[in-house]
Amino acid sequence: MQGIISRAWLAGLAVMAAAGAAGAEGSGPTEIVIDGSTTVGPIAKAFAEYYMKEHPGVSITISESGSGNGAKSLINGVCQIAAMSRFMHDTEVKAAVEKQILPVPHAVAIDGIALVVHPGNPVKDLKLEQIRDIYAGRITNWSQVGGPNTKIVVIGRESNSGTFESFQLLVMKGEKTGPSVESVGSNGAIRQRVQSTPAAIGYVGLGFVDRTVKPLMVNGVSCERQAVMTGRYPVCRPLFLFTSGYPELGSHLHALVTLHLHKKGQEIVEALGYVPLTDY
């Protein structure tokens, strides 16, 4: 019996080793870890896919755990790039500097926070104040903003999210959201809630707007590229990749965080639905 078991064990190890060898070609000395925002996630993933294709020796891993966790990871030195959909807080910068990490932001794209509703909702346009009232719990029925007589289901993000903090800053202007706001963990989750709930309202990054939800105009401006780029659309913010210090020129890290400055990078940003900073 023991013989059989040890042989099986060895066979198992052999299989594992073979499996490892089969997957080895993508590895190398250049290993880059990205952690952070789910909003920046699609850009990070597409950049990584593109970069690894161009440089087969580079291996990039991406975690989408929220901007706050991205900042924490950078401060703790467990990632080289923190993807963030907001700027670092002063407390985070302070904590980073104390650990000899100098956070350098690389703005990769501009993102409008789209207010999305179910496509069946006849409401097209909301004033910024109305949105604030909805999230603060003062407006609770769609009929108060020109819609049908239905209770509003308000969906927001949890406090770890950079999109949540940008929303607090740009829309709520420091006011607290009401107790009836349902908090979910990611852009995708908001979209799913909204596309399946006719009376819902939520907010997502531009890359997550698709045909299943309807983006609202804010103050009469729709979240189109021109309006976001010039800041006429009132709820927009830059998306960042933070590194510790400015990356060494010529390094893979540098090439990755400046990819958006190249034509190819701009095309990727655009194709994903975000607004690029460059204009080729």
Place this chain on the structure above:
Amino acid sequence: MQRGSRELVDRAFTGVGLVSIVLLAAALLTLLGPIVLRGLGAFVFRGTVEHRRVLLEQFGRGDTEEVQRELAAARAAREPVYDMIAAFEREMKQAGPAERRAMGESLDGLKAALRELLGPLPGDPDPPLLRLRFGQTRWDRALVKLQSVLWREQYDYSDPTVMGRKVLVPRADEFRGTALEPLFDRLPAELEAMLRPRWTVYWGFLFDRSRDAHFFGGIWAELLGTVYLTVGAVLFAVPMGVASAIYLVEYAREDSRPVRLLRTCISTLAGVPSIVFGLFGLAFFINTLHVSSSKSVLAGSLTLAILILPLVIRSAEEALRAVPHTYKEASLSLGAGRWRTVATVILPAALPGILTGVVISMGRAAGETAPIIFTAAVSVGQPLALWEVFSRPTPALPWNIYNLCSEHQAVDEIRHVQYGMVLTLVALVLLLNSAAIFIRARISGRLRG
């Protein structure tokens, strides 16, 4: 109690038991049925010529000549569609400015829908994302996309007191009397020739790495990551768990206070929610001990090892206790010491039982999500080589299933990947559990013999 009523109670209990078993079976069926059916869709489906093109161009598999020939045939079938668009664009040039704008808008909508179905149109610039470079690879998805070419979704807001109703408007209406009108009859009739669907068994779903965030390819990185994490957890947990079980059964005084305390601790450990282990793993293994510079398979395995430790200790204890006392007495009476007795008599006899427990705990470790979120799992990563597990994080099935369904940008496009992952994980766990049953069957056979 009267005999009659006793029988009645008896029968009622039998009935309740039967009903609950039937309910259980039904629940199992409603749970496993969709998992298996939908999950199989990732492996067996009607793949289009685009699927074969992806395999050839991205994974270097398939017969180049045959795929090229098929592609040429498919392109020839698509040609009339592109010609109609070109003819329509010529008509547009002759129209007045207002009309031209309306026509342009309709055309843009149609083109966007066609691109999703057939891939880039002739004259399009090379798309920056891999997902935009190919048409639909699966016939079931192609049919969905065909609908959005033929019909435009609109909402009827005429009744202000209720939410709008969805209405489907035939796109053909926008192109009445133009060169594009015949397209809407031609497309459904000719779509098979344009995409050439064929029943495909795609084992590469297990063994290909994913391309462009799971739009194409398979789940090799996730599968391998799960295997690494599980095996790693067992490597750490089993020596510790078996050693503590031997101590508890053979060495410790049953009724002493420290031993009772120890047992309580193990029971408590078994009851701790798994997310607590995850946070503990982050705080202890990564931020305090620095076992690796970032998340890693090593840190994840250690965390999972603590999670399954109580399970291993319990099952090893039971296996050791099940060894007949006579074995031990015989060994001791022959002059063997306590350690020698344990190592040469008791452990071998208990080994199959211990193994059963180990395999079951492997199933537990393979399926856990929360402990690996902060310690090992990433949403995108390469398959790791064996020596990379000490420093590198990995995608893993349980986490990536969650990640796909909640965070992926285009989750509706790749549901089949999510279902395929679920099926793979469930199959993995079932496989481990049936291995445990098999081992147990062998022991009881051996003990009888």
